[in-house]
Amino acid sequence: MTAAVRPTDPPLEAASPAASAPVASRLGLAGYLVCAGGIVRRELLRFVNQKERFFSALVRPLVWLFIFAAGFRNVLGVSIIPPYETYVLYEVYVTAGLAAMIQLFNGMQSSLSMVYDREVGSMRVLLTSPYPRWSLLLAKLAAGVAVSLVQVYVFLAIARFWEVDVPWLGYLTALPAFVAVGLMLGSIGLFLSSLVRQLENFASVMNFVIFPMFFASSALYPLWRIRESSEALYLICQANPFTHGVELIRHALYGSFEPVACAVVVGTTLLFFLLAVVAYDPGRGIMARRGGPPGEGS
Amino acid sequence: MTGGGGTIRGGPGPALSVEGVSHRFGAREALSGVSLAVPVGRFVALLGPNGAGKTTLFSIVTRLYHTRQGRVAVFGHNLAREPAQGLARIGVVFQARTLDTDLTVRQNLLYHAALHGLPRRVAMGRVEALLARVGLLDRIDDKIRVLSGGQSRRVEIARSLVHGPSLLLLDEPTVGLDLESRADILATVRALVRDEGISVLWATHIFEELQPDDALVVLHRGRVIADGTAAQVAGGGTLEAAFRRMTALEKAA
CATH class of the missing domain: 3.40.50.300 (P-loop containing nucleotide triphosphate hydrolases)
Structure with missing residues (x-):
């Protein structure tokens, strides 16, 4: 006990008339927006505090861009495919995929933080909020997207110095695409977080989700190249929602809109968000079934 | 209702x-x-x-x-x-420690106020009053990590009261x-x-x-x-x- 002031010393009511006054319970939309804002703010604060997380989130795609892409520049020629109007360097091709990779890792990292939140109990704090549970999960998703946007735009800014010249307007037109893809990957992560029992299982998420999604997509190579070697693999890549996320971003960066990709991204988001809401529902989901506090009711 | x-x-x-x-x-x-x-x-x-x-x-x-x-x-x-x-x-103090240890006392309490729909300008005064009540106003900008077990408990009690529960x-x-x-x-x-x-x-x-x-x-x-x-x-x-x-x-x- 180090505090100089003992809690019983000051007369309580005198110390805090404001604290004891009744407070309007802001259960309406305005209150919810405050709540969602608070959740996003907390996530950003935590992100800023974890410098190594920010650093590694940036280093990963930059290593790909600076080293991998340089090495493969001459091996992987990219013909003229939409949205590019001329031959592009491999670095330019791979940038959209790497931006999506940042979001992929971030989405899964948010799911990791949900598992962590569950273990240390801050999930319980979140769920004491009076707002509907689905709306709290939505705010959590938005918070993850906000963090991923910071990472993506810093990456794009650095990539610009590496001859990846996206049209200036492209940074703006890509914003809705990044938000949509962020929501999609976040909701997949949210759903996974309900399945992952403990933090250690995150390694399997890496192996079974992140890597297959990333490599079986158009992030690193155009799909026609894959089709040349295997029709089956091509179909798998086409079925991978991450491919559509990458293509949505790639087109948006050059001011064009890819309706099929957009539909897949939106549909996947809705599906996984719904599944996550069911999983986190107090009645049906994992929170009630996944054992109880240790020792109770044995 | x-x-x-x-x-x-x-x-x-x-x-x-x-x-x-x-x-x-x-x-x-x-x-x-x-x-x-x-x-x-x-x-x-x-x-x-x-x-x-x-x-x-x-x-x-x-x-x-x-x-x-x-x-x-x-x-x-x-x-x-x-x-x-x-x-x-309802205000709750859980058995497990549930404060964000990397954030300050103030940030933790404002986050909780937001969860209950209290905007920052309203919450700020309440947060300070409650911290004064539990004798930790001078620690408002300290990170939770540097507080003792008893102090973080008192922060949690202050936190549970931010939205004025009965x-x-x-x-x-x-x-x-x-x-x-x-x-x-x-x-x-x-x-x-x-x-x-x-x-x-x-x-x-x-x-x-x-x-x-x-x-x-x-x-x-x-x-x-x-x-x-x-x-x-x-x-x-x-x-x-x-x-x-x-x-x-x-x-x-």
Whole structure:
């Protein structure tokens, strides 16, 4: 006990008339927006505090861009495919995929933080909020997207110095695409977080989700190249929602809109968000079934 | 119903009413037909050894789990039908430490205020007043990581009051603290009951924390085995002796 002031010393009511006054319970939309804002703010604060997380989130795609892409520049020629109007360097091709990779890792990292939140109990704090549970999960998703946007735009800014010249307007037109893809990957992560029992299982998420999604997509190579070697693999890549996320971003960066990709991204988001809401529902989901506090009711 | 606007304080019925609540985890029965009430403005102790079902009960009352069997109402608001109205009136201190250790005291409290829809400009003054009350105003911009166990507990108590709840639930808040911190926490909470009329459910397994005229509910293996004032339950002897007698009877039965 180090505090100089003992809690019983000051007369309580005198110390805090404001604290004891009744407070309007802001259960309406305005209150919810405050709540969602608070959740996003907390996530950003935590992100800023974890410098190594920010650093590694940036280093990963930059290593790909600076080293991998340089090495493969001459091996992987990219013909003229939409949205590019001329031959592009491999670095330019791979940038959209790497931006999506940042979001992929971030989405899964948010799911990791949900598992962590569950273990240390801050999930319980979140769920004491009076707002509907689905709306709290939505705010959590938005918070993850906000963090991923910071990472993506810093990456794009650095990539610009590496001859990846996206049209200036492209940074703006890509914003809705990044938000949509962020929501999609976040909701997949949210759903996974309900399945992952403990933090250690995150390694399997890496192996079974992140890597297959990333490599079986158009992030690193155009799909026609894959089709040349295997029709089956091509179909798998086409079925991978991450491919559509990458293509949505790639087109948006050059001011064009890819309706099929957009539909897949939106549909996947809705599906996984719904599944996550069911999983986190107090009645049906994992929170009630996944054992109880240790020792109770044995 | 007060709808979107009403005040948190007050409302019909006891602060908390739990009626016939049972809960299982698979085959394990954690709670069986538990009923208890926290009258408005009273301090009620929920006494039970580890594993008695206290935390499960807290999880149901805070709606982490649905009420499968039975009914839970907060100031008359049935938690199953009006969860928002109920949750808005509850402040909780969980057994586990649930503050963000990388964030400051102020950031933690403002986050919690936001969770209850209190905008920063309204919350700021309340946060400072509450920290003054628990004697930690001078630590407002310190990160949680540098606080002692007793100090972070007091921050958690301040946090649980940010949105002005009328019912405070504390799940073994003194676990792991030294004697002096334990006494501090207990005194703070008793003062809230005395001065503010806040209703409190205090779960504990420490007999010494109770006073003779405290309302007491004894939970053992998911069942309520005694209910009354601490003095009544003790029946002339010590509470601990009475407790051993009752649990021995349970075993024999």
